[in-house]
Amino acid sequence: MKENPTYYDVIIIGGGLAGLCNAIHLSNFGKKVLLIEKNSYPKHKVCGEYISNEVLPYLSFLEINPFDFGAVKIDNFQLSTTNNKLISAKLPLGGFGISRFTLDEVLAKKAIENGVLILQDTVVNTNFKKDIFFIDTKENQQVTSKIVIGAFGKRSLLDVKMERDFIQKKSPYLGVKIHVKGIFPSNLVALHNFKGGYCGVSNVENNTINLCYITNFSSFKEYKNIEDFLENVVFKNRFLKEIFQKTTPLFEQPLSISQISFETKKPVENHIIMCGDAAGMIHPLCGNGMSMAIQSAQIASKLILNYLNDENATRSYLEKEYIRQWNKVFKWRLKSGHFIARLFRNHRIANFLLQVLRKLPFLFPVIIQQTHGKPIKI
Numbered sequence: 001m002k003e004n005p006t007y008y009d010v011i012i013i014g015g016g017l018a019g020l021c022n023a024i025h026l027s028n029f030g031k032k033v034l035l036i037e038k039n040s041y042p043k044h045k046v047c048g049e050y051i052s053n054e055v056l057p058y059l060s061f062l063e064i065n066p067f068d069f070g071a072v073k074i075d076n077f078q079l080s081t082t083n084n085k086l087i088s089a090k091l092p093l094g095g096f097g098i099s100r101f102t103l104d105e106v107l108a109k110k111a112i113e114n115g116v117l118i119l120q121d122t123v124v125n126t127n128f129k130k131d132i133f134f135i136d137t138k139e140n141q142q143v144t145s146k147i148v149i150g151a152f153g154k155r156s157l158l159d160v161k162m163e164r165d166f167i168q169k170k171s172p173y174l175g176v177k178i179h180v181k182g183i184f185p186s187n188l189v190a191l192h193n194f195k196g197g198y199c200g201v202s203n204v205e206n207n208t209i210n211l212c213y214i215t216n217f218s219s220f221k222e223y224k225n226i227e228d229f230l231e232n233v234v235f236k237n238r239f240l241k242e243i244f245q246k247t248t249p250l251f252e253q254p255l256s257i258s259q260i261s262f263e264t265k266k267p268v269e270n271h272i273i274m275c276g277d278a279a280g281m282i283h284p285l286c287g288n289g290m291s292m293a294i295q296s297a298q299i300a301s302k303l304i305l306n307y308l309n310d311e312n313a314t315r316s317y318l319e320k321e322y323i324r325q326w327n328k329v330f331k332w333r334l335k336s337g338h339f340i341a342r343l344f345r346n347h348r349i350a351n352f353l354l355q356v357l358r359k360l361p362f363l364f365p366v367i368i369q370q371t372h373g374k375p376i377k378i
Contacts, residue, residue, distance in 0.1 A: 018276030019151030070205025182247030
């Protein structure tokens, strides 16, 4: 252990949307913030890259306007079943498409402008004693802080080290993403189901289309490669077949991520405030994980500022209040998202639901609203 490790008000582990928004928010109010991220910016990530407009007031508060960087306005939604039945609806609040490649870099530059130190390194250990965190990194750095925010994504080696409950259970889901060039309505986000999974399609900046699909690994491993899987499974959905065959890939190889878990996670563990996917992941069928990550940062930062600025504030109150607010905002969304995804995994139920929604189209926006929030109040 170093004799005098560098001290920060807040250390953020992970530099995705939640981590970067926390860094900007806290540094806006003069806090000394260290963000530790293993990758450099910019970087592509497996992500649906659709964000609900509910976060726009908060992004404006952080002095970020996604439309300055090419974000595409989206206000229509389409859903198809495995037997190629299609339904369309207006999105109640609307949203926008922007790549993680662009948005994460924009947020990182803003954080650096604010005085945040971004350290490209990997955290290997966290230790909490006498009300202070001691953080060790792969490059033998040791730093300390009053507060640590865990924003390390869907699954991390730290989850294993901390023996978090969800990490003990194997998850069967695999995510694959690719950017393509072609023609697709700019104001549309579509979710097309196929046997064992579904694919999201929407535009991002620079006239680029994002294709991101999630599937059960057992379905995927029956085939020797992605091309075989696409041909024999994904292309059974005629809408997906047309999109894939009439577009040109921009990546040499698709990006993929395995062991995606939708198990319940705790918003606070080992006194670390969890944000974004580290706190809980909504089923991608409901397509609102990016918004949740951004909003979780607002909840965390406001409470952390209150804690750091009030000599009488207690860590116990901070943690309990964060859990309470996190559950109030997100718990129903997660439950609704998992329930809807479970229904659509059953092809008979999915087809029946689509018939009902066609006859009663006013129900579709109501269902969408179950996994989305109202514009964030500042």
